[in-house]
Amino acid sequence: MLHVGSAGLRSRPMRVVLSALGIAIGIATMIAVVGISSSSKAQLMRQLDRLGTNMLVVSPGEGMFTGEDVKLPKDAVGMIGRIEGVEQVGATADLKQSVRRSEKISEDETGGITAKATTEELLKTLRGRVDRGSWLNRATGRYPSVVLGHVAAQRLGITAPGQQIYLGDRYFTVAGILDKLPLAPEIERSALVGWTGAQRLLGFDGHPTAVYERSSDATVSAVRKVIGSTANPENPQNVEVTDPSSALQAKAATEGAFTDLLLGLGGVALLVGGVGVANTMIISVLERRYEIGLRRSFGATRGQVRIQFVTESLLLSGLGGVAGVILGSLATGVFATAGGLPWVVPPWAVAGGFGATLVIGTVAGLYPAVRAARLPPTLALLAV
Numbered sequence: 172m173l174h175v176g177s178a179g180l181r182s183r184p185m186r187v188v189l190s191a192l193g194i195a196i197g198i199a200t201m202i203a204v205v206g207i208s209s210s211s212k213a214q215l216m217r218q219l220d221r222l223g224t225n226m227l228v229v230s231p232g233e234g235m236f237t238g239e240d241v242k243l244p245k246d247a248v249g250m251i252g253r254i255e256g257v258e259q260v261g262a263t264a265d266l267k268q269s270v271r272r273s274e275k276i277s278e279d280e281t282g283g284i285t286a287k288a289t290t291e292e293l294l295k296t297l298r299g300r301v302d303r304g305s306w307l308n309r310a311t312g313r314y315p316s317v318v319l320g321h322v323a324a325q326r327l328g329i330t331a332p333g334q335q336i337y338l339g340d341r342y343f344t345v346a347g348i349l350d351k352l353p354l355a356p357e358i359e360r361s362a363l364v365g366w367t368g369a370q371r372l373l374g375f376d377g378h379p380t381a382v383y384e385r386s387s388d389a390t391v392s393a394v395r396k397v398i399g400s401t402a403n404p405e406n407p408q409n410v411e412v413t414d415p416s417s418a419l420q421a422k423a424a425t426e427g428a429f430t431d432l433l434l435g436l437g438g439v440a441l442l443v444g445g446v447g448v449a450n451t452m453i454i455s456v457l458e459r460r461y462e463i464g465l466r467r468s469f470g471a472t473r474g475q476v477r478i479q480f481v482t483e484s485l486l487l488s489g490l491g492g493v494a495g496v497i498l499g500s501l502a503t504g505v506f507a508t509a510g511g512l513p514w515v516v517p518p519w520a521v522a523g524g525f526g527a528t529l530v531i532g533t534v535a536g537l538y539p540a541v542r543a544a545r546l547p548p549t550l551a552l553l554a555v
């Protein structure tokens with residue numbers, strides 16, 4: 172039956188290619204959409220696994236009265252560190268001084284870069300990495316040295332440690348440049364000065380602006396309930412607690428938001444391909460009336476004729492399905508490789524796409540098969 176069903180395909184290769192192309196485009200679109208979405212989501216989940224979802228950020232909230240200056244207590248970092256379940260604590264504080272490449276640049280031209288005082292534990296708490304140079308320690312944190320976020324370094328034109336920037340009224344030596352920090356974009360645009368050095372050289376008052384804490388996964392909820400009142404026991408209502416990983420989690424959750432829409436477009440392309448297969452099969456029946464009549468006159472039943480043309484339709488759509496799966500997987504691979512993403516093509520997408528082609532092939536071949544089976548042998552032979 173496969174030999175007989177494939178006879179029509181072998182005799183008209185160009186028509187087969189053009190008809191299967193519609194199926195292939197539809198399946199390739201669906202596979203590529205699902206694969207690209209899955210690859211992007213896999214990358215986000217890897218980031219979440221590496222960065223963790225167990226970090227909270229404590230910052231001053233809004234005061235009860237407009238214009239009220241709300242600050243966290245100076246000992247907020249130590250108090251938060253004593254909460255049961257808290258493993259690491261780091262803090263930053265906004266400084267008033269502007270960050271410039273040199274003193275010849277106006278103070279108003281900040282380039283969106285802010286100066287921050289930081290504790291030594293900040294980088295470990297954020298699970299960040301130094302791209303070039305070194306992080307601040309007890310020695311460098313006391314003197315005019317600074318670590319730049321990678322965005323701040325780009326905007327200042329700093330390419331290597333050892334160069335200098337103008338902060339406040341003096342030059343600071345760049346000790347290091349940080350790698351990207353997805354959970355702390357505000358740090359990426361900052362120039363970080365040691366906590367002690369900021370107090371000695373820049374008039375820092377010691378009040379933290381943001382306290383970053385990381386706890387065990389099992390105690391995140393419990394820590395969140397008490398961290399506000401612990402950071403500021405006198406005015407817990409003036410404390411804001413946020414989860415920086417929620418943005419990545421939301422992005423991962425919405426990664427497939429447009430997948431359904433794009434899958435619908437792929438489904439339309441697949442439907443159009445199915446219509447093309449049906450049209451090809453109908454034309455094939457009209458062109459092969461003599462063949463049908465000859466087979467019937469030699470004793471072929473209507474059922475055998477129907478199976479022949481349904482088989483041909485299935486083979487035609489199956490070829491398109493295989494080509495579509497290959498093209499869609501390759502498109503996903505190219506996108507993943509170009510973007511540095513893991514190459515993920517879900518097996519259910521491949522199985523579902525190929526299964527859809529078989530359903531389309533069966534439906535598209537039914538009417539032409541029934542029409543061919545109903546053709547009387549005498550009329551088919553007479554038409555020739």
